[in-house]
Amino acid sequence: MTKEKRLRFEHTVIDDKTLTTGNSVCLVADVNGNGFVDVIVGSYTSPPEEGYLVWYEYSDWKMHIITDEPFNPHILAVADFNNDGHMDIFVGEMGLGRHLNPRLFIYLGNGDGSFDEQIIDRGNPTHEAKITDIGNTGALDIVGKPFKPKTQVDLWKNMTG
């Protein structure tokens, strides 16, 4: 019987001083199209909960700011929402009863590390949303729910032609 191989990981810090103290989400995708996965991080400072979305470029982990716009961007996902072969980033804002007009953003990837912002909804806070193709239409939709105080469950159907 072969002995079970012991797992071994080596820890490296890729940013020793992030822009804010509240780093909310970490994702991976190849955002500049060079075949290597990069790291995407959402963060905020509390208060006033101004958020950032940044990506770190493999392999020297140079940081690039995508936006300093979102409020408390807890909800991120990478997916190709417009089926152009470039990964896009979904960002949802929390509401927490004090951000009255929360927005959902999609940062459309251009494949070279740059993004174009589109706001796809206002007024519906969300938290921990998931991306999936509801109804097998070939387009990626968003399902989510607010953290608090709203008590609902949401679906954003992708109607992009």
Ligand SMILES: [Ca+2]
């Ligand atoms: Ca890359």
Ligand SMILES: [Ca+2]
């Ligand atoms: Ca895309």
